[in-house]
Structures are given as C-alpha cells and as structure tokens.
Amino acid sequence: MKVLLTGATGFVGSEVLRQLFENGHVVRVIARDPARCDAIRKRFNVEVFHGNILHAPALDGCMAGMDAVIHLVGIIAEAGENTFDRVHRIGTENLIAEAKKAKTKRFVFVSALGTRENARSRYHQSKWAAEAAVRGSGLDWTIFRPSVIYGPGDAFVNLFARMTRWPLNLIQCFTLPVIQGGNARLQPIPVADVARCFAGALMKPEAIGKTYDLCGPAPLRLREIIRTIAEVLGHETEEIQLPLKGWIGDWSKLLLPMCMLKGLFVQPRVLLVPVPVEAAVVVAWLMETFMTKPLLNRDQLLMLGEDNVGDPSEAMKDFVIRPPNFREGISVYLK
Ligand SMILES: NC(=O)c1ccc[n+]([C@@H]2O[C@H](COP(=O)([O-])OP(=O)(O)OC[C@H]3O[C@@H](n4cnc5c(N)ncnc54)[C@H](OP(=O)(O)O)[C@@H]3O)[C@@H](O)[C@H]2O)c1
Incomplete structure (x- = not known):
C-alpha cells in the first residue's frame, strides 16, 4: 500500500x-x-x-x-x-x-x-x-x-529513570516525586505493540469504523510505575507516608528532611515522596513560565490526577498483540 x-x-x-x-x-x-x-x-x-x-x-x-x-x-x-x-x-x-x-x-x-x-x-x-x-x-x-506508550526513547519512563541517576539523584537526595500520592491508575503499553496495531489496521477492513483502546494487561498506580522503574534500574525503594493536606506547619514536616538525610547518608535508596497537588501546580506553572521545554505542565497534572485505563481485549484479538507486564516490558531497554 x-x-x-x-x-x-x-x-x-x-x-x-x-x-x-x-x-x-x-x-x-x-x-x-x-x-x-x-x-x-x-x-x-x-x-x-x-x-x-x-x-x-x-x-x-x-x-x-x-x-x-x-x-x-x-x-x-x-x-x-x-x-x-x-x-x-x-x-x-x-x-x-x-x-x-x-x-x-x-x-x-x-x-x-x-x-x-x-x-x-x-x-x-x-x-x-x-x-x-x-x-x-x-x-x-x-x-x-x-494509554501511556513506552519503549526506547520514550518521554515518560525515561523522565523518571533520569531522575534516579546522577546528578539529579544527588540534587534531590534520591527522592522521586509522586504527585497527589500517585494513586491514579495507568495502563502503559510498549510502542512496538502500538505500531503493530496502526500498521495492521491498514490491511483489516473489519477495523473500519472502530475505536480501539490500546493499553497494557493491567492497570498500575502511578506510584507503582515509578517504583518499578527505580527497581528495574537496580535501586531499592521506599514509600514515604506524608499527609498530603496541611503538612506545612505540622510536626510531620520534619519527616521529609529526615528521610532525605537517611536516603543520602544511611541507605542510598530511592524515596518516593508524595507531592501535594497545590505544590505541583506551582512547580508546573514555574516550568511553563521559565522553561522553553517544560518537564511538566498544568494540563498534564490534570491528566495525572485521573485514571487512564481501558480494555485492550478488542485490539489484542484483532491485531494479535500480547502486551507484556510493565516490569518485563521496560526491562528490555532500560538497563
Ligand atoms: N507517547 C505517549 O505516551 C502517547 C500516549 C497516548 C497518545 N499518544 C499520541 O501518539 C501520537 C504520537 O506521540 P509521540 O509520543 O510519538 O509524540 P512526539 O514524539 O512528540 O512526536 C510528535 C510528532 O508530531 C510532529 N508534529 C508536531 N507538530 C506538528 C505540526 N504542526 N506539523 C507537522 N508535524 C508536527 C513532530 O514533528 P517535529 O519532528 O517537527 O517536532 C513529531 O514527529 C500523538 O498524537 C500523541 O498524542 C502518545
């Protein structure tokens, strides 16, 4: 064709x-x-x-x-x-x-x-x-x-992977931000499966007039995705529990610096730190205002605050794809 x-x-x-x-x-x-x-x-x-x-x-x-x-x-x-x-x-x-x-x-x-x-x-x-x-x-x-697409050269997985590497890991004392507690569920899929569906659709008249969800086998919470990325790169991980609301001015504000110190000097492991959405909005606004290519914008924050899941069964049947689980999929190229 x-x-x-x-x-x-x-x-x-x-x-x-x-x-x-x-x-x-x-x-x-x-x-x-x-x-x-x-x-x-x-x-x-x-x-x-x-x-x-x-x-x-x-x-x-x-x-x-x-x-x-x-x-x-x-x-x-x-x-x-x-x-x-x-x-x-x-x-x-x-x-x-x-x-x-x-x-x-x-x-x-x-x-x-x-x-x-x-x-x-x-x-x-x-x-x-x-x-x-x-x-x-x-x-x-x-x-x-x-849903989120991953593979060699992707923007999403590689962004979090970069944050666990020197010098970024040193600047942030081995912490990875988990926006809004990282509770939103996503269903990442490899780029090779996605491309197979697009190319395959050309030869399939039965795909005409159809709308397909393209997603991995199971939903994962954002914090599980970030944790998996850090683990595949060989880091031990630990989730920090901070109250998302009203933590400024409360005794728990000491928790984060203490955990960061522990991460830096005691156990160099990656800490997953929840970031309140209000703080993330300010960071995103600053990036949009001062960076030519912001790492994060407010529209993305809205999307990261909601589930992004679907039903891959139609695409799996029509285009014969079998997306791997996320850990398996990123292990192929991340190391
Ligand atoms: N990546 C994901 O996780 C994901 C998830 C869901 C849906 N999608 C969708 O998948 C599609 C591809 O995403 P991607 O991740 O491959 O994006 P990407 O790497 O940013 O590539 C975007 C492409 O669009 C081209 N482009 C942008 N504006 C253009 C314009 N005005 N005229 C002509 N070309 C233009 C860019 O060309 P230049 O080289 O000139 O910049 C580039 O080739 C998008 O529609 C995206 O919304 C992606």
Whole structure:
C-alpha cells in the first residue's frame, strides 16, 4: 500500500515507519522541518513532503496517489502557534480535507485514552474534537486510543529513570516525586505493540469504523510505575507516608528532611515522596513560565490526577498483540 504518515520524526512515528517498511508498504512522510528527516532518509527509502499540518495551503497535494494515511501528529505541551486545538483539531481537519481531495479513503487516527466529551484537560478536549471530525468525515476511519506508550526513547519512563541517576539523584537526595500520592491508575503499553496495531489496521477492513483502546494487561498506580522503574534500574525503594493536606506547619514536616538525610547518608535508596497537588501546580506553572521545554505542565497534572485505563481485549484479538507486564516490558531497554 502507499501510505502517508504524519509524525514520523516522533517517538511513536519512528517505530510505525519501521514496521510499515517491514510490511512492504511505500511511505511518504509529512515533516515541517525536512532536516529532521535526514536520519529517517538514511535508514528508509521514504519520500518527504515538506509541510506543517496547521497550514492548509502548505498541504496541497500531500495525499496525491496515497491509499491510506496514518495520522499521529500530537503534542503534550503547547508552544507558540502549536496550541492543542490547532494541532489536534485543525491539523486533523486539514488532513481530512486533503484526503477527500485526493480520494484517499483509509484514515487511521491516533487519539489518546481518556479522550471523552467534557474531558478535564485541554489535551483530551482537543483530541475529542479531532475524533469527532474523523468520525464525521465519511472516510474509512479507525481510531486508536493509547494509554501511556513506552519503549526506547520514550518521554515518560525515561523522565523518571533520569531522575534516579546522577546528578539529579544527588540534587534531590534520591527522592522521586509522586504527585497527589500517585494513586491514579495507568495502563502503559510498549510502542512496538502500538505500531503493530496502526500498521495492521491498514490491511483489516473489519477495523473500519472502530475505536480501539490500546493499553497494557493491567492497570498500575502511578506510584507503582515509578517504583518499578527505580527497581528495574537496580535501586531499592521506599514509600514515604506524608499527609498530603496541611503538612506545612505540622510536626510531620520534619519527616521529609529526615528521610532525605537517611536516603543520602544511611541507605542510598530511592524515596518516593508524595507531592501535594497545590505544590505541583506551582512547580508546573514555574516550568511553563521559565522553561522553553517544560518537564511538566498544568494540563498534564490534570491528566495525572485521573485514571487512564481501558480494555485492550478488542485490539489484542484483532491485531494479535500480547502486551507484556510493565516490569518485563521496560526491562528490555532500560538497563
Ligand atoms: N507517547 C505517549 O505516551 C502517547 C500516549 C497516548 C497518545 N499518544 C499520541 O501518539 C501520537 C504520537 O506521540 P509521540 O509520543 O510519538 O509524540 P512526539 O514524539 O512528540 O512526536 C510528535 C510528532 O508530531 C510532529 N508534529 C508536531 N507538530 C506538528 C505540526 N504542526 N506539523 C507537522 N508535524 C508536527 C513532530 O514533528 P517535529 O519532528 O517537527 O517536532 C513529531 O514527529 C500523538 O498524537 C500523541 O498524542 C502518545
């Protein structure tokens, strides 16, 4: 098949590209900065279409001759003209218009688990609006909603992994922040399984008109995920119990410095420290204000405060995937 792929320079897109080639497809990628495609061009014989999905005129002709599109451009943080609404909704509408012009019927769209009407985060709200555009397009669509995706080069697992390594571990005295007690449940899935579903959907007419959850075998609390990452990297871990509310001004404020000292001098183990959401919001705001690429933003905090779980059974059946448990999955690449 001739496939147009968006987001090929990203974490998920590079694995999708690899699998499309493995399956013998001919691929054209859309890239806003063709220089970022140099690495791709060295590995694969792709055609690069220079364009930004935000600007409709720049996409003219991008679908010519294509049988299908896999659209996975997405952002987790807004920057300049790249707002959630523009990238997710308007970008998707622009591609749908191009697909119709070129009579490219098959449209695979990558949304996210937790996308729903009246979602709390603007990320999910804009993905919902994009899903509505895809559903109403009249094209042969399939929508995928992945939970957190992990694998070599991911942003999520590697962020926490970096925090357990020198020099960050020294600065923070071997502590890892667990926002809001880390009670939200997530269902992480490996990027290889995710890509297998996207590429597989092209050859499955029965996937047309379906919306699939893509997630791992079992929900894990955020604090269990962070703990597992630290343990796979060879650290002993300990959860610190601090009251989340009103701990400032109370005797327990001594607990954290005491535990950090213990972590630093007595037992160099990773301490999982609960961070009250109010403090996390301030940190996120400071990062958004002063960093060009903030590690955390307030929209992400909203998402980390709610469950992100689903039912993987349909995808497992239709695309024959067997996502491993999280510890097994990250052990392959983290060490
Ligand atoms: N990673 C996860 O855990 C996860 C979970 C659920 C859903 N998803 C969804 O999966 C998709 C891929 O995520 P990812 O983790 O691979 O993201 P990523 O690594 O940040 O990659 C994003 C891709 O989108 C491209 N892009 C961004 N804005 C663009 C624009 N205006 N025009 C053209 N290209 C643009 C980027 O190109 P440049 O190289 O030019 O920046 C990059 O190729 C997204 O839709 C995301 O919402 C991801």
